[in-house]
Amino acid sequence: MPNTVTETPPDEETPPPAAVDRYRRWWSGWPDWSVYLAVVWSALYGAASLYWALGGDGYPFERVHEDRSSGSILEPSRAEAVAPVLALFCALGVVAGVTMLKNLGTGGRVRKALLAYGWVAGVALTLLIPDYSLLGLLAFSPALLVFVFTGVPGPQDMGDIMYWHRGNLMIVFIGGLLWVAATLAFQRRTNGQCVYCGRAPHAPGRWTDPVRLRTWGRRAVWLAVLSTLPYDITRIAWYFGWPLGITDEFLKEMQDTPNMLEIGLALGVVSTLGSLLTHGLVAGWGEVWPRWVWWKKGRTIHPATAVVPAGFVAVVLIPGGLMAVRGFELGSWGITGPAILWVVWGAALGVATYLYQLRRRGACRSCGQG
Template sequence: MNTTKATVEGGVKGNRAMANTMKTQGEERAVTGPAPVRRWWSGWPDWAGYLAAVWSLLYGAAGVYWALGGDGYPFAQADPEHSSGSLLEPSRAAVVAPVIAVVGLVGAAVGLMMARRRVSTGFHRLVWAFGWTQAVVLTLILPDYTLLALVIFAPLFVVFAFTGVPGQQDGLGDILFWHRNNLIILFVGGVLWAAATLVHQRRARGLCVRCGRGGRAAAWTSPESAARWGRRAVLIAVLSSVPYEVTRLAWYFGYPLGITDAFLKDMQDTPGMLEIGLGLGVASAAGALLTHGLVHRWGEVWPRWVWFKAGRPVALATAIVPALLVSLVLIPGGVMMVRGGNQPEGWGTNYPAMPWILWGIALAAATLAYYLRRRGACRYCARG
């Protein structure tokens, strides 16, 4: 009798435990929802550190090669037609190449430690300082306007491949040469270091590596707050582009605004030169118009004039990736113009493009505000 009673009581307790377990699992499913669909790029937090390490190792090895007298040092003195506006050009390989080698090899070790999460707590801040310095220098300081030109002229390069490049250039090889291509490589390395450092910071602080949430959210990250300062950022970005647009349009219509008459005549005598300037001004104005989408309804839902997607939600990446890319390439272009200063042809050559620095920063801020407003719940940690 006692045995039967114990058996019954044990069964009841087991059923209750099972019910509680099912209830808990049901609550978890209600919170987390269905498992997110994983695509190849969704694993970027896992391989960002490894890619940064590999990039640093390869570029550091190139530094060793150049330090030993190898050909192809990308910051050497070059003729004006095949030079870049990088901060390191011109410089001697005997001086700079050993630094490249040391920083590259140290970066390979640091990137590997980040990826394998083997950084002592006391060294976290030192590692983060190294990573963010790499990211800023490689992405924003060392490049010139090459990346901006690539973004703007990408469609035209296809045309130039068949029609030739306007002016004195013999072909695309006179536009995309090694000194400039090297700056693209540096930019990619900077992006990898930014991703690797961001992921490591989030992991060390116990945050979601994809959305950054997990701790106490700052007030400025709320959708309401982001909407307010995002509108200000858009206004600053739009106004920063006006000087460049005005001067280039004036030149096309024959007004030497900020330049000498001789320089305007030289551009008029070069087939296609003023048309390219006009295209740049129009592209700048179009970019300013699209920037408004970061704070307006048509930036979240496709408008009617985009008939094949009208009424559908705009994917976050569709707006964020181009805007963030443009913001990043604007800043080094502006830095290059500041370093160039006043030119013999007049203030209109460089000064209207100096606000590109402010434009890039404001556009990045507006893009961040757009993301904070629209991100919703994280598909991986279910926060938000």
């Protein structure tokens, strides 16, 4: 009988067996550990919320000085009004998570209730309660690295950047990601799908055609790129002295503030570069390392190399866009108006990333499909 085992081409980035085992031990076990961590997160944050409801210090949504506030939809609010609701919400999360772990809600109304709670928790904690903080930290990460190691441009310290109200929103964001992962795993498990890849046995593969995936991916990429243009154009216009979408007085104020226009221009350039990188989700250089990445040129790009950062950016864009919706003023539309389109940018980038992942994924190591 002929040998059917084929060797991996030498240009593919195939990790050694030990690395594969480590990968499988940690990352590929997300359908199991995400539920446990979601329960732990709910228990801890619920305990903290109960502490705040009873008058404890550190309630993270109270009114504080503008320099230490956040743009969360829950801020400002009173602890005695919101903290009990958060505590109850987290208590329900513990019950829902334990029920998922014990597989008590595999069908009927219980399953629907668990899925409803899980998706509501995931969306609320990941997209609705946070603000632009994660997006800002992502955009300014190169400058923050310089500041951490050099202190330039002091005299502020890291406490001026990572204060409690902002750090709390990151904790909330992590909780949302855990609930999204836990709920997705539970939904797949109770629906007869592979919990790792989502494929269902003998199900028609509507999204397996590479041509169709690439066509819809291009549309999503172009929508993502177009949604960045208003932000980029306004920031570049301000730098060159054109008050597009703002008053002359506000432009003069920015011109009198050291480095303000330069920061806006840098953010516009970063946004433009990000939209250009988005094309990699449908271009050939998004699958094989191009020549300008000389140390890896010609090698196959692992899908996670694109999916993980693109997916993260897509998720953090949406809370920033929703925050801009809440702060929109028609008379100065150039300040927050273009940022509203971050919602569209994030959604389109998320769709393009998902289609890229579907197109690039291989056979599942768990169910063998694909």
